[in-house]
Amino acid sequence: MIIRTFAAGCLLALLVAEGVNAAETSGRAVHAKEMKPGPIAEEGFVPIGGIDQWVTIKGYDRSHPAVLFVHGGPGNPLSPFADAVYGSWKKEFILAQWDQRGAGKTYGRNTPAGDEALTMERMTADGIQVAEHVARRLEKNKVILMGDSWGAALAAHMAKSRPDLFHALVLTSPLLGGRQDLQASHARLKELARQEEDEKTLAALDAIGAPPWKNPRHFSVLRRAVRAYELKRAWPAPPSWWEPAPGYDTLQARTDYTKGEDYSFLQFVGPKGDGMLWKLNLPASGLKLKLPVYFIQGEEDLLTMPAVTKRYFDKIVAPVKEYVLVPRTGHDTNPPIINAQHRILAETIRPSVK
Numbered sequence: 001m002i003i004r005t006f007a008a009g010c011l012l013a014l015l016v017a018e019g020v021n022a023a024e025t026s027g028r029a030v031h032a033k034e035m036k037p038g039p040i041a042e043e044g045f046v047p048i049g050g051i052d053q054w055v056t057i058k059g060y061d062r063s064h065p066a067v068l069f070v071h072g073g074p075g076n077p078l079s080p081f082a083d084a085v086y087g088s089w090k091k092e093f094i095l096a097q098w099d100q101r102g103a104g105k106t107y108g109r110n111t112p113a114g115d116e117a118l119t120m121e122r123m124t125a126d127g128i129q130v131a132e133h134v135a136r137r138l139e140k141n142k143v144i145l146m147g148d149s150w151g152a153a154l155a156a157h158m159a160k161s162r163p164d165l166f167h168a169l170v171l172t173s174p175l176l177g178g179r180q181d182l183q184a185s186h187a188r189l190k191e192l193a194r195q196e197e198d199e200k201t202l203a204a205l206d207a208i209g210a211p212p213w214k215n216p217r218h219f220s221v222l223r224r225a226v227r228a229y230e231l232k233r234a235w236p237a238p239p240s241w242w243e244p245a246p247g248y249d250t251l252q253a254r255t256d257y258t259k260g261e262d263y264s265f266l267q268f269v270g271p272k273g274d275g276m277l278w279k280l281n282l283p284a285s286g287l288k289l290k291l292p293v294y295f296i297q298g299e300e301d302l303l304t305m306p307a308v309t310k311r312y313f314d315k316i317v318a319p320v321k322e323y324v325l326v327p328r329t330g331h332d333t334n335p336p337i338i339n340a341q342h343r344i345l346a347e348t349i350r351p352s353v354k
Contacts, residue, residue: 040094045109046133049126054079054105057137059094065167065353066094066138067345068131070158072149072175074118074276075264077104080248080257084241085338092346096134096143100154101126102264108256118267120276124157131158131165144349146170146341149304149331150268153282156289163290168349172296172341173304173331176312178277182211182222184308189225192302201225214273216266226302230330233300237334283312292320292352294344298329298337322348 039061045052056079059066067089071078078085079097086095099106102118135143145166147155152174159169175181186205193202205225208218244253269275295313297306306325313323326340 040138042137045105046130048129048133049101049122051101051110052106053101053126053130054099054109055130055133056082056097057094057134058083058096059090062094062138064093065350066096066134066140066143068096068098068134068143068145070098070127070145070147070151070155071100071103072147072151073103073261073264074100074123074150074154074268075103075107075261077106077257077260079104080244080253081241083245084243085333089342089345092350093144094138096130098127098130099260100264102267103260104257105253107260107263108252118264118276120154120157120280123154124161127154127158128162128165131162135165142167142353144168144170144345144353146172146345147174148172148333149175153280156282157285159289159291159293160286166291167353168292168294169289170294170296170341170344170349172337173298173301174282174295174309174312175280175304176282176308177280178212180281180283180308181304182219184305185226185303186210186222188302188305189222189229192229193225201228212273212278213269216269216271216273216275219269219277223303226331230300230302230332233328234298234330234332235328235334235336237332241333283315287315287317289316289318291318292349293318294321294348295323296337296340296344297323297325298331299325299327300329301331303331 039059041058043056046055069078069082077097077099079099082095082097089095101123131143131145135141142165145155145159145168147153149172152171153176155169156171156174159166187210190202190205193205204221208221211218213219247253267275268277270278293316295309297309299306310323313321322344324340324344326336329336
């Protein structure tokens with residue numbers, strides 16, 4: 001077991017987009033379509049789990065290790081922003097993005113039926129099919145699996161189900177479950193509000209009470225408080241990161257993103273406190289993993305707090321495990337967390353990938 005803290009002075013690198021334009025496919029369901037010359041630059045709808053789901057695969061050399069990103073939210077795809085945030089990684093890795101069921105372009109293609117609830121089981125099965133598709137397109141046996149927040153919980157379920165598909169599992173600010181994470185978050189935020197004599201935030205937190213909640217708006221109250229207090233402690237991301245890339249900046253694409261985000265959020269928290277968030281209990285799903293596991297955790301994270309994720313990490317049994325604590329970082333993506341992710345992938349995982 002390795003525990004590492006990244007020094008803030010080493011976290012100055014901003015990653016610059018390499019600029020592969022996105023293009024929408026239309027008509028019937030199709031396999032991912034190559035959009036431009038080069039080692040690999042594919043994006044399109046792939047039949048996954050009985051519907052068409054949006055998958056992109058980009059990189060400069062097909063022989064490089066592949067990284068499958070599992071986005072958070074659950075309704076917040078990385079694909080519109082991937083070139084801006086992770087573009088320079090294409091020199092060393094093949095990068096695969098996936099708009100999950102109910103999110104982004106996948107949502108726009110398949111407006112979900114009212115009775116089609118999002119479940120961890122269904123989305124885990126989807127994710128495994130996506131990983132198989134990426135590996136097959138690249139003629140590889142395995143890919144590196146990387147998930148953030150909700151995506152970390154989903155990625156962990158994927159890795160437990162099919163460890164043979166993945167070289168390693170990289171979890172950033174992993175969501176363990178509504179009760180574990182949000183009870184600790186609510187208590188810590190109240191403590192900070194009292195210390196700063198922030199009566200407005202304290203009143204808002206007292207009004208919603210400690211989780212679990214049956215009102216879906218209560219999670220939003222907590223999330224606003226988290227962001228407000230993390231802004232005082234964490235290094236923000238450049239605004240340019242969150243400008244959608246070409247192909248994701250159309251009115252239709254922006255509408256699909258927003259509607260998918262709203263749909264997924266309600267599925268996540270549930271209209272009466274009965275969504276995936278409250279059913280999630282990652283530690284209870286098993287503590288043994290058959291592949292290397294790396295945790296990357298923001299030191300200032302007030303949603304999935306270090307004290308909570310470290311307790312879970314300590315109980316995990318894996319061939320290799322490492323916990324990286326990143327200063328000046330909250331729950332949201334910023335330059336220090338991207339730099340820490342890159343170091344783990346490039347310096348620790350990549351040399352062992354055959």
